[in-house]
Amino acid sequence: MKSGSNLEKVISSGYPAVTAELGPPMSADGHEVRKKAQLLKGFCDAANVTDCQTAVVRISSIAAAAIALQEGLEPVMQMTCRDRNRIAMQADLLGGAALGLKNCLCIAGDHQSFSAAGRLKGHPGAKNVYDVDTCQLVGILKKMRDEGKQEGGDPLEAAPKFFIGASWTPMADPIDFRPINLMKKVNAGADFIQTQGIYDIAGFRAQMARIVNMGLHERTAILGGIIVPKSAMMLKYMDSSVAGVSVPKSLIDRMNKAKESAGDDKKKARELQEQEGVRIAIELIQQVLETPGIKGVHIQAIEWESAIEGIVKAAGLYPRPTFFET
């Protein structure tokens, strides 16, 4: 075992892994994290605790991950390259490990301009860091863990034992380069990969066939990304505006139909769309898990953690495997 994390154990055991996502609040109130952790506990093998997603200031991933751990939910701490240089990154990795965190997902992070893209003021004038990129950060974690050395070469008396993750957007431009992109992250040391949300199963399977040809699926555990759709509007937005996400018209039509069947009743329209969204998510999970080379799913129910239980159960992924401490 590289880290001994629950996620690593599940993946090593050969069960399809399930990860979920916990978005920390824009607040100093840790109860929100505890509530979300309780909603996810038992229904996933680990939950990603996002690191100021969309560059919006929230409880830090490490602090929220430590709270989740207290609640009995295994967290995947996230670390963006946007906000820290290699000094702060490694200090936080040591701190995270000292707090008992065992999984870390390395990501570039949304550009700070995203923080003001919606209704929030955000911090679009912030300076970004990008001292290292994702591949390099993965390499730093691996060097710390396996060689007991800092990036600069100084020794670590106790090495942080992280199960190292990275993200992958299989279907963004330049599409021919995406498999190489994944290969670089794997070569750098990524033990597991969580993909961008997948709706276009045919497109995803075509990219996965290339990955299987390259043998990458045997060197890392690829968890296919599922973003649970909440409304027809959300699906249309993701199709038109989110990089690397294309949503088949048939899925948008299904959501539109659910919405229209409620007539003028807005509450009912929301409920029916949510129900349809859950059904779509369950189908996508099954289709992703049937894709050669896939070792599990990463289910994101954004600001909707309560949906996870029903989805995981209906997808036949409950109960989650448990392991006795050795």
Place this chain on the structure above:
Amino acid sequence: MIVGSQKPIEEIWNMVKGFKKVLVFGCNTCVAVCHAGGEKEAETIASLIRMRAAQEGHAMEVNHLGVMRHCEPEYLDPVMDEVKKYDLVLSTACGVGVNFLSDRTGNIPVYPGINTSFYGAVEEPGLFKELCAGCGDCILHLTGGICPIARCSKTLMNGPCGGTNNGKCEISKDVDCAWFLIVERMKMLGTLEKLSGILPPRNWSSSRDGGPRRISVEHIRAFEEQEEKKAETAGGKK
């Protein structure tokens, strides 16, 4: 070249309004090409300040001047006596020019008339684009001649992030994704396999992070020293 853009006249007016004799001093190289701070633009700014001063009832003498470059003594020295006749110099050179001039004007302040923006090129008339970040350790041979430090919003070294959308960067539909361009260019050159290797964390000390930089060209300095010595010896013989 260095690309800049003129500061708003309101900001300039607030800088200069407390002074009696103001010289708007243009630089006729980079910032003239980008229509921000050449002698022609200096002349326009000077007249705008005069008009504003007249409107506001300020007694103010405002003139303009231009030299080929603010960043070399060769061009500045001949005009320094003239420059020193003013209470304030509003330099429309880049920040380099403002600093360099400021070091030479004693108790006369030098203020910036433009915002210095980037190292760029003329994409098309009137459109300038950042192409280099002056990071001090060029890797363009590894990236198809397209710089990920200057042209990727996240200065990524090992390939695109997940934000590439139809070849554009996640920050704007008007910004090309540098990595999209790099991949396309290297495909065309038949060198895409070069991108398979991982570039390790880089040493940013060659960039601004290593503190203010200087480059000493030793053979030129040695030559200049020799010439000085020769001149001294020749002088001694007389």
